[in-house]
Amino acid sequence: MKVDFIEIQNFRKLKSCRIDFDKEKTLLVGANNSGKTSAMIALRKFLISPKSIELRDISIGNWSAIDQVGLDWESEGEFQHTLNELLPLLDVWLDVPITQIHHIIHIIPNVDWMGGVVGVRLRFEFKDIGLLKADYIKERLAAKKIETEAPKEQKLSIAPRNLIEFLEKPLSDYLALKAYSLDPEQLAAPDNKGRACVQPLPEDALELEGSPFQGLINIREIPAMRDFSAGGTSSPDSEDAKSGRLIRTLSDHVRSYYDQHVDQKDDVSADDIGAFSALQQAEKAFDQRLKTGFSSVFDELTEIGIPGINNPSIVINTKFKSLDGLSHGSAVQYRVSEPEDDQEERYLPESYAGLGYQNLIAMVFLLMRFRQDWVEPKTSSTAEVSIAPLQLIMIEEPEAHLHAQVQQVFIKKAYSVLRNHTDLEDSDTYATQLLVSTHSSHVAHEVDFANLRYFRRLPAKNQGQSPTSTIINLSNVFGEDIKTLRFVKRYIKATDCDLFFADAAIFVEGQTERILVPHFIRHHFGDLWRRYISLIDLGGSNAPRFKPLIKALGLTSLVITDLDACLPTKVQTAKGGTTIRNKKAKPKLNAGQVTCNTTLKSWHPKLISIDDLLSVNEPEHYICVNDEYDLYVAYQKVVADPTNKDGDKLIPRTFEDALVYANIDALKVISGSSTTNKIAKLINNEPSADGLEIELFEIVDKAKKAAFAIDCLVEIEDGSELSPPPYIEAGLKWLQEKLKEPALILTDSGA
Numbered sequence: 001m002k003v004d005f006i007e008i009q010n011f012r013k014l015k016s017c018r019i020d021f022d023k024e025k026t027l028l029v030g031a032n033n034s035g036k037t038s039a040m041i042a043l044r045k046f047l048i049s050p051k052s053i054e055l056r057d058i059s060i061g062n063w064s065a066i067d068q069v070g071l072d073w074e075s076e077g078e079f080q081h082t083l084n085e086l087l088p089l090l091d092v093w094l095d096v097p098i099t100q101i102h103h104i105i106h107i108i109p110n111v112d113w114m115g116g117v118v119g120v121r122l123r124f125e126f127k128d129i130g131l132l133k134a135d136y137i138k139e140r141l142a143a144k145k146i147e148t149e150a151p152k153e154q155k156l157s158i159a160p161r162n163l164i165e166f167l168e169k170p171l172s173d174y175l176a177l178k179a180y181s182l183d184p185e186q187l188a189a190p191d192n193k194g195r196a197c198v199q200p201l202p203e204d205a206l207e208l209e210g211s212p213f214q215g216l217i218n219i220r221e222i223p224a225m226r227d228f229s230a231g232g233t234s235s236p237d238s239e240d241a242k243s244g245r246l247i248r249t250l251s252d253h254v255r256s257y258y259d260q261h262v263d264q265k266d267d268v269s270a271d272d273i274g275a276f277s278a279l280q281q282a283e284k285a286f287d288q289r290l291k292t293g294f295s296s297v298f299d300e301l302t303e304i305g306i307p308g309i310n311n312p313s314i315v316i317n318t319k320f321k322s323l324d325g326l327s328h329g330s331a332v333q334y335r336v337s338e339p340e341d342d343q344e345e346r347y348l349p350e351s352y353a354g355l356g357y358q359n360l361i362a363m364v365f366l367l368m369r370f371r372q373d374w375v376e377p378k379t380s381s382t383a384e385v386s387i388a389p390l391q392l393i394m395i396e397e398p399e400a401h402l403h404a405q406v407q408q409v410f411i412k413k414a415y416s417v418l419r420n421h422t423d424l425e426d427s428d429t430y431a432t433q434l435l436v437s438t439h440s441s442h443v444a445h446e447v448d449f450a451n452l453r454y455f456r457r458l459p460a461k462n463q464g465q466s467p468t469s470t471i472i473n474l475s476n477v478f479g480e481d482i483k484t485l486r487f488v489k490r491y492i493k494a495t496d497c498d499l500f501f502a503d504a505a506i507f508v509e510g511q512t513e514r515i516l517v518p519h520f521i522r523h524h525f526g527d528l529w530r531r532y533i534s535l536i537d538l539g540g541s542n543a544p545r546f547k548p549l550i551k552a553l554g555l556t557s558l559v560i561t562d563l564d565a566c567l568p569t570k571v572q573t574a575k576g577g578t579t580i581r582n583k584k585a586k587p588k589l590n591a592g593q594v595t596c597n598t599t600l601k602s603w604h605p606k607l608i609s610i611d612d613l614l615s616v617n618e619p620e621h622y623i624c625v626n627d628e629y630d631l632y633v634a635y636q637k638v639v640a641d642p643t644n645k646d647g648d649k650l651i652p653r654t655f656e657d658a659l660v661y662a663n664i665d666a667l668k669v670i671s672g673s674s675t676t677n678k679i680a681k682l683i684n685n686e687p688s689a690d691g692l693e694i695e696l697f698e699i700v701d702k703a704k705k706a707a708f709a710i711d712c713l714v715e716i717e718d719g720s721e722l723s724p725p726p727y728i729e730a731g732l733k734w735l736q737e738k739l740k741e742p743a744l745i746l747t748d749s750g751a
Contacts, residue, residue, distance in 0.1 A: 001103065001389050002431050003217075004095040004117055007196040010059045011088040012038040015468040018196040019453055020475075025415050025434040027447045028471075029500040030455030031532060035469035036437040037224070039455070040396050043435075046090040046122045047219050050177040053088070053124060055168045061466045062086040063164050070163025073133050074140060083132075087175070089123040091182060091198060092213070094390075103389050107212050109181045119182030120212045121201060124175045132174050136166050179208040193554070193628075194456060194470030215386060220370040221394040222363060356401035360410060363398060367417045375423050375430065391432045393418060399440035407442040444497035449489045450475035454500055456554045477552040484545050495536075499549075502534035503739055504556040507543045513560055513655050513728075515709040520724040521732060528736040544603045556630045558735045560728055562654055563587055563636045564597040565610050586697065587636070587651035589614065597635070604633045614638060614651070622734060630738055634731035641689040648689045656700040656708065657693075658725035663712075666721050672711030675703040 003021045008014045013035040019026070028036045045053055058066070065086055071077075096104055098115030107120050126132055143158035150156040160166035167174070180201060188197035213219070370393055377385040395414070399407045418432045419425060438444060444452065454472040478485035492499070499505060508514055514537040522529050536546070543559055550557050566582035573579050582596050593610035595601060600613060604623050607613050614637060622632045636654075641647040642664040652658035660667060660679060668683050670676055678699045687695060716722050724732065 001094060001096045001100050003390070003392060003433055004093045006043075006093065007091040007198050008039065008042050009089050009091075009196070009198050010062055010086060011042045011057055011090075012059060013467065013469045014038050014042065015059050015061060016196045016198055017194060017470045018190050019471050020473045021433055021435070022451045023431070023433070025436065025447065025451055026453060027411075027444060027451050028435070028437040028453050028455065029444050029497075030469075031457065031501055031503055032439070034455035034457050035471075036439075036455050037396070038469075039471075040221075040223075040394060040435075040437050042088070042090060043394060044221060044223070046088075046177070047213065047217075048221065050124075051172055053172050053175060053177075055164065055171045057088060058086065059088075059466070059468070061468070066167070067162045067164050070136060070140075070166070073137060073163075083129065084123070084125045087124040087126075089121060089198070091119055091121050093117050093119040093182075093187075100389060103216055106210075107181055107208060109183055113184075117184050117187070119184065119187075120208070121180045121182055122212075123178055123180070123201075125178050126174050127176045128174075136160070136163060139166060179212045180205045181208060190470070193458065194472045196470075215388055216390065218374045218388040218391040219394075220373075220391070222366055222396065222398070224396040224400065356403060356406065359401045360406055363395070363410070363414075364417060367393070367414060368420075371418050371421055371424075371432075375421055387430065389430055391418070391430070393432070393434050395434070395436045397438060397440075398436060399438060399443055404442040407440050408446045411436065411443045411446045439501060441496045441498040441501060444500055445493065449485075449492070452500065454553055456552075458554070472552045474549075474552065478548050481548070484548065487542070487545050488549055491538075491542075498532075499534040499536065499555070500553070501532065502555065503532045504558070504735060505534045505536060505546075505550065506735070507536045507538055507546070507557065507559045507561075509561050509655060510537065511706040512659075512709040513537070515706065516659070516712065516722075517560065517724075517728070517732075519713060519719060519722065520728065523719040523722070524724060524729070525732050525736050527740060528732060531739050543599045547603060550631075551625065551628045554629050556735070556738050557632075558731045559599055559603070559631070559633045560655075560731060561597055561599045561633065561635050563610065563613065563651070564595050564600075565593045565651075565653065566596045567591065567593050586693070587614075587653060589651075599633060600635065604631055618730060621730070632731050632734045634727045636725070637727050639726060641692075643686060643692065644689065650689060650693055652725070653697055654700055655725065655728075656703065656705060657696045658727065659712075660696060662723050662725045663721075666716055667712075670711055670715035672715060673704050673707035675699065675705070675708045676711040676715075679708070 002023050005018055005020045007016075007018045009016045013033075017035075017039075019028070019039060028039060030036050041057075045057065066083065069083055094104070095117055096115065101108070101113075101115070104118055108118055139160055143160060146158045147156050182199060182201075186199040188199065190196050370391070374391045375387060377387065398410055398414075402410065414436075415432070415434050418434060424430055424432065436443070452474040454474055455469050456472050458468050458470060460467050478488070506517060508517055514535065517535065521533070538546075543561065565585050565587040567585040568580050569583045570578050571581050582594060584596075585591075585593055587593065587610060589611055591610075594608045595610060595613060600606075601608055604625075605613070605616055605620060607616070613635070621634060622630065624630050636652040636658050638649045638651050639658070639661055641650055642661050650661060652661060660683070664683055668680060670680055679696070682692070682695055682699065712722055713719075723729070
């Protein structure tokens with residue numbers, strides 16, 4: 001049994017979306033403010049703490065419709081909306097083999113069900129619409145009375161001014177979470193932008209009794225808020241403890257683990273008897289008891305690289321309170337050095353370790369505790385405790401305080417920790433699914449491409465509407481194109497995964513652009529410098545391989561590539577015949593030249609003739625592709641001779657010669673690599689336009705391009721003196737405008 005997918009509607013930015021679950025681990029990725037946190041909070045509020053529902057959990061796009069209901073009540077007009085259809089809902093679809101039908105007999109849609117998907121809708125509904133209406137009208141009349149009695153010169157506006165304002169504080173008091181069975185026959189796939197087609201619920205749908213997932217799914221979570229302050233404690237049975245919120249010290253978690261899975265009061269050992277029989281021996285005996293009980297736990301920590309090289313070892317130390325050894329803040333300590341002979345060991349309290357170290361150990365401890373709580377539940381003498389067939393673990397932003405390598409180790413090992421039990425391992429009887437949200441490209445890097453779910457931001461289509469988000473399942477982005485999928489997966493694995501967290505992408509042609517484009521952005525495009533940009537270094541022939549991914553992500557993209565002029569030439573074949581082959585050539589108008597650049601031929605502007613490419617107007621470099629994403633392709637265009645503004649026009653062949661033409665004065669005085677020295681010498685000799693073009697190409701063709709780029713960064717003192725070539729400047733200017741955010745408006749929300 002597993003969660004196949006969930007569908008969320010009317011919850012914050014998630015107006016209507018589907019999240020497909022992998023059978024083992026699923027990673028939620030996306031740029032800032034794309035809805036990842038909203039998805040995790042939705043699961044928490046529907047599955048763990050429904051009483052925490054708030055007005056602002058309702059999609060803001062529904063607020064005007066809710067207000068309209070209030071106006072209809074006040075005017076006693078006909079209703080335009082049903083309030084319940086504007087509230088959040090969560091559909092949970094399970095994939096269940098027929099052999100486990102006994103677990104879900106209470107939620108199957110009909111007697112004909114023979115295995116496969118089965119769905120449950122969790123929907124917030126108003127308990128009593130009549131009571132809500134009466135309370136609202138009562139407060140509105142009282143507010144209006146105060147407004148009318150006020151002096152005319154004092155125009156008052158008294159809350160609640162509308163139904164939204166009335167619901168702001170007591171919303172949860174008026175709501176109940178109800179559950180219904182869904183019909184697998186009515187399932188529909190999301191649209192091409194990932195918007196879910198949530199099935200309508202019949203008016204005569206029967207409500208499921210009780211909690212539909214009680215005893216079916218063991219749900220635990222580690223939220224993003226993890227406070228390791230010494231004063232933040234809670235009891236093991238509190239709501240925070242159940243959710244895995246780390247507002248307690250690690251010692252508290254160890255104590256909870258001990259109470260549940262180490263301390264067996266019905267099996268007292270000889271060491272325990274000795275410990276309690278003599279106070280003087282209690283410390284030693286009880287310490288040994290704990291070390292024995294926790295030995296498997298520490299072995300498991302070691303398996304995932306804890307403590308690691310040069311890190312303090314974690315120990316259980318009951319020195320300060322021998323008979324209550326786990327109840328104080330120093331139960332967990334760190335051994336900071338190996339003692340010399342006859343020397344006492346030195347320890348520090350857990351609060352003295354780094355936040356990252358504490359976070360890592362505490363999360364692993366929680367995962368082990370969640371596993372043990374599930375498969376070894378606390379038994380009762382009066383009732384048999386059954387084990388749920390499925391455990392769902394949710395972790396929010398595990399990367400907090402962890403450096404890159406530890407982030408990667410954790411996500412690689414987390415699932416194996418959850419399955420590290422003799423009753424689990426390869427068993428099909430009990431399943432575990434791990435759901436993780438992250439902002440870390442390092443975490444995403446260690447997860448298979450098929451496990452990623454990308455949160456795509458959709459702008460508001462019309463004025464008055466709010467932006468929304470949908471979720472893209474990256475496992476099927478490339479369809480049957482296995483070669484392209486393999487290339488993109490391997491490229492991302494070889495570099496990084498920041499593409500999944502970026503506001504935009506810039507594809508560049510080579511090392512020089514990779515080094516200098518960020519420099520141009522920093523010194524000439526301040527607004528763009530504040531955005532999250534993924535810079536991808538690809539050859540001109542490889543950039544189009546990313547087309548399906550860019551389309552799926554809806555990611556604004558700038559491609560900086562080369563003109564790559566070629567001249568079709570008749571050549572002899574080995575068999576004595578002739579054929580036409582394209583040979584590299586100096587770009588020239590009216591010479592019958594074509595481009596060999598795949599991006600220009602197949603992505604945009606989809607032209608082959610050099611004459612046509614050079615005549616493309618500035619606005620034509622930009623296109624909105626299939627209403628999916630914005631694309632700008634920049635390549636070399638005709639420029640003036642930098643040595644003679646009134647002389648012949650030049651057509652750069654590469655980024656390097658375009659850079660020289662745009663910075664000829666600044667490059668006269670730099671030195672460094674052999675390439676840089678040759679370029680400086682050429683410029684100072686003041687050649688003719690034709691001579692400059694020919695000699696510069698010969699230098700660049702055999703150049704150490706990365707060394708030249710580094711020399712430009714190091715030798716030019718004022719970074720702003722190094723200007724981007726005109727075609728790159730135009731592309732960056734376009735990108736900056738596309739990513740410009742509306743001005744922040746501060747308003748008084750009123751009383």
